[in-house]
Amino acid sequence: MTVSGSGPRPGAVEGAGSAVAPTGSAVRPGTDMFGAAAGGDTSGFGGLVRRAPLDASSPRPYGSWFDEAVDALVEGFPGFAEVVTRVVVDRGELTLHVRPDRVAELAQHLRDDADQRYEMLLGVSGVDYPSSAERFHVVYHLMSMTYRRRLRLETQVPLEHPHVASVTGVYPTADFHERETWDMFGVVFDGHPALTRILMPDDWDGHPQRKDYPLGGVPVEYKGAQIPPPDERRSYA
Amino acid sequence: MTIHDDTVTSTRATDPYAPPTPAGTRDTTEGKVYTVTGGDWDSVLGANLDEEHIVVNMGPQHPSTHGVLRLVMELEGESITSARTVIGYLHTGIEKNLEYRNWVQGVTFVTRMDYLSPIFNETGYSLAVEKLLGIEAPERAQVIRVLCMELNRISSHLVAFATGGLELGALTAMTNAFRERETILDVLEMITGLRMNHAFVRPGGVAQDLPPGAVEKIRDLLEVLPGLLGGIDDLLTGNPIWQSRTQGIAHLDVQGCLALGITGPVLRSAGLAWDLRKTDPYCGYEDYEFDVAVHTDADCWGRFLVRKQEMFESLKIIEQALDKLRPGPVMVEDTKIAWPAQLALGSDGMGQSLDHVKKIMGTSMEALIHHFKLVTEGFRVPPGQVYTAVESPRGELGFHAVSDGGTRPYRVHVRDPSFTNLQATAAMCEGGMLSDAIAAVASIDPVMGGVDR
Numbered sequence: 001m002t003v004s005g006s007g008p009r010p011g012a013v014e015g016a017g018s019a020v021a022p023t024g025s026a027v028r029p030g031t032d033m034f035g036a037a038a039g040g041d042t043s044g045f046g047g048l049v050r051r052a053p054l055d056a057s058s059p060r061p062y063g064s065w066f067d068e069a070v071d072a073l074v075e076g077f078p079g080f081a082e083v084v085t086r087v088v089v090d091r092g093e094l095t096l097h098v099r100p101d102r103v104a105e106l107a108q109h110l111r112d113d114a115d116q117r118y119e120m121l122l123g124v125s126g127v128d129y130p131s132s133a134e135r136f137h138v139v140y141h142l143m144s145m146t147y148r149r150r151l152r153l154e155t156q157v158p159l160e161h162p163h164v165a166s167v168t169g170v171y172p173t174a175d176f177h178e179r180e181t182w183d184m185f186g187v188v189f190d191g192h193p194a195l196t197r198i199l200m201p202d203d204w205d206g207h208p209q210r211k212d213y214p215l216g217g218v219p220v221e222y223k224g225a226q227i228p229p230p231d232e233r234r235s236y237a
Numbered sequence: 238m239t240i241h242d243d244t245v246t247s248t249r250a251t252d253p254y255a256p257p258t259p260a261g262t263r264d265t266t267e268g269k270v271y272t273v274t275g276g277d278w279d280s281v282l283g284a285n286l287d288e289e290h291i292v293v294n295m296g297p298q299h300p301s302t303h304g305v306l307r308l309v310m311e312l313e314g315e316s317i318t319s320a321r322t323v324i325g326y327l328h329t330g331i332e333k334n335l336e337y338r339n340w341v342q343g344v345t346f347v348t349r350m351d352y353l354s355p356i357f358n359e360t361g362y363s364l365a366v367e368k369l370l371g372i373e374a375p376e377r378a379q380v381i382r383v384l385c386m387e388l389n390r391i392s393s394h395l396v397a398f399a400t401g402g403l404e405l406g407a408l409t410a411m412t413n414a415f416r417e418r419e420t421i422l423d424v425l426e427m428i429t430g431l432r433m434n435h436a437f438v439r440p441g442g443v444a445q446d447l448p449p450g451a452v453e454k455i456r457d458l459l460e461v462l463p464g465l466l467g468g469i470d471d472l473l474t475g476n477p478i479w480q481s482r483t484q485g486i487a488h489l490d491v492q493g494c495l496a497l498g499i500t501g502p503v504l505r506s507a508g509l510a511w512d513l514r515k516t517d518p519y520c521g522y523e524d525y526e527f528d529v530a531v532h533t534d535a536d537c538w539g540r541f542l543v544r545k546q547e548m549f550e551s552l553k554i555i556e557q558a559l560d561k562l563r564p565g566p567v568m569v570e571d572t573k574i575a576w577p578a579q580l581a582l583g584s585d586g587m588g589q590s591l592d593h594v595k596k597i598m599g600t601s602m603e604a605l606i607h608h609f610k611l612v613t614e615g616f617r618v619p620p621g622q623v624y625t626a627v628e629s630p631r632g633e634l635g636f637h638a639v640s641d642g643g644t645r646p647y648r649v650h651v652r653d654p655s656f657t658n659l660q661a662t663a664a665m666c667e668g669g670m671l672s673d674a675i676a677a678v679a680s681i682d683p684v685m686g687g688v689d690r
Contacts, residue, residue, distance in 0.1 A: 125650030173498030230337040236614040
């Protein structure tokens with residue numbers, strides 16, 4: 001049971017009120033902070049507008065060092081137009097959306113190019129957006145010690161063909177991180193030397209961090225009342 | 238299973254003093270493989286072992302592996318030819334659980350990951366949520382966070398010495414370091430109510446202001462801590478056994494560190510002064526004066542000296558933080574986000590202050606509604622994703638938080654420094670002696686709660 005429905009709400013902002021989330025987005029569009037769908041909200045807080053999902057590239061200029069860095073990348077990396085599908089700047093962070101089969105190629109350039117110098121890969125993590133066609137997003141957090149910058153690469157793959165090019169050849173540290181993403185989401189990293197489970201037992205079925213994998217749990221009795229397991233408790237969308 | 242069954246389990250089950258059954262053997266494409274489980278080495282000694290190749294499983298239940306870490310090592314004599322780590326024995330699904338609780342409740346989960354640096358987990362997570370919300374905690378809250386983090390850094394490094402010392406046979410280092418750590422935990426208990434798993438730092442600030450007497454107690458601690466830390470220093474630094482067990486052991490240079498994503502004391506022991514408190518300041522660290530501890534030996538000894546110096550630098554920061562404490566709120570004033578509780582000490586212990594209950598029940602309907610909504614639903618966080626990092630005692634502790642605009646995290650991924658640093662085990666151990674593998678793992682100082690999450 002949810003308090004507010006998933007459909008468009010009265011008073012939702014134009015363009016952000018569609019019930020179907022666009023590709024690659026889990027954003028539930030709407031207004032307000034507390035989910036009051038209608039009624040006499042006199043506090044003014046109900047007027048807070050949730051931002052529209054960032055599915056398109058951010059408009060230029062990006063601000064900060066982002067313009068300069070992206071320009072240098074466009075110039076230095078020949079395949080930029082076909083490899084990088086979107087450039088998103090949000091909350092002071094730069095994200096490049098990349099084609100899954102070309103991640104390693106771009107990572108190699110980002111590590112070695114004198115204008116980029118991302119010496120370190122901090123981690124790889126996955127996000128599951130079951131409502132979109134390419135549901136698994138793989139996110140790479142890069143850091144440049146030379147320029148003191150951080151950059152995020154994001155790529156997305158569908159359930160039917162969850163293959164991403166491994167970056168272990170460029171950043172050996174990706175070994176454990178890619179194994180974890182395989183373990184938790186079932187994303188296959190082509191070129192990884194030994195893609196085995198890392199946190200779950202070797203003979204485990206399923207990939208626990210997928211959204212359709214249940215959390216599990218049992219109801220607990222407390223002072224005579226039954227408390228349902230966490231994944232069956234009421235949630236507020 | 239009958240008594241006459243000839244398997245190991247049944248004989249041992251009925252008679253614990255029964256002689257062990259001979260080691261199992263099986264033929265493989267690479268020759269004969271013996272499975273020795275202890276007490277049955279005699280049966281292998283007679284065998285024709287031209288090519289002695291021993292695979293040793295150390296852990297997960299082993300006193301020298303720093304928690305439930307399993308090391309699989311191939312030995313030639315006493316030299317390690319290959320070392321692999323097996324993890325996951327402490328996997329508790331914290332990241333998955335976060336998706337079923339509201340944003341504030343997440344703090345109580347993340348604090349249990351790397352259980353030796355709970356304040357860092359809480360602060361890193363809170364900074365991520367605050368960045369998503371576009372808010373910043375008030376000044377006093379930031380100072381209290383820094384204060385608690387640095388206290389926590391000292392207590393965490395003390396455990397690194399304690400367990401590291403224990404593993405290398407320096408038992409006095411263990412007992413002394415745990416004893417000194419207790420003085421810090423006492424202070425943290427006074428401030429937060431708990432020795433560990435504090436859940437004290439919350440999105441928007443901290444749960445509660447410093448209790449009366451806390452500043453004096455920290456000042457008293459600052460009087461004695463240099464002496465206590467100096468005692469550990471005296472015990473280990475000049476100790477020839479400690480030196481010979483750590484100097485020149487488990488070498489990993491800067492290049493290796495960068496390739497393997499190593500951060501924290503291990504990276505700084507290789508000569509790179511990379512500390513997020515300086516290079517990417519948060520919580521107002523740019524206003525504190527302290528040095529980044531570095532060493533150039535790139536071995537266990539260097540890591541020991543880096544940790545040691547860091548503890549003394551933390552003392553400086555704590556002192557400055559106490560001077561920076563100004564009266565003020567410790568939680569954002571936005572009533573749509575700030576946790577509504579006003580705690581006070583009553584006759585039956587810490588609880589909701591009676592004045593606050595009187596106000597919300599008697600005079601302010603809005604306050605009551607807010608209290609109810611915040612506690613049952615939680616606040617909404619605008620959609621998007623952020624990555625924030627803090628310098629934990631073990632390196633960069635990063636939080637990748639994704640919000641879909643709801644009251645629960647859509648996904649939180651933790652980049653735990655122990656998880657990444659453990660990958661250096663192979664590079665540090667291979668080619669060395671078996672006994673040095675223990676020193677290598679101890680110098681990485683992994684905390685399995687953080688590794689497996």
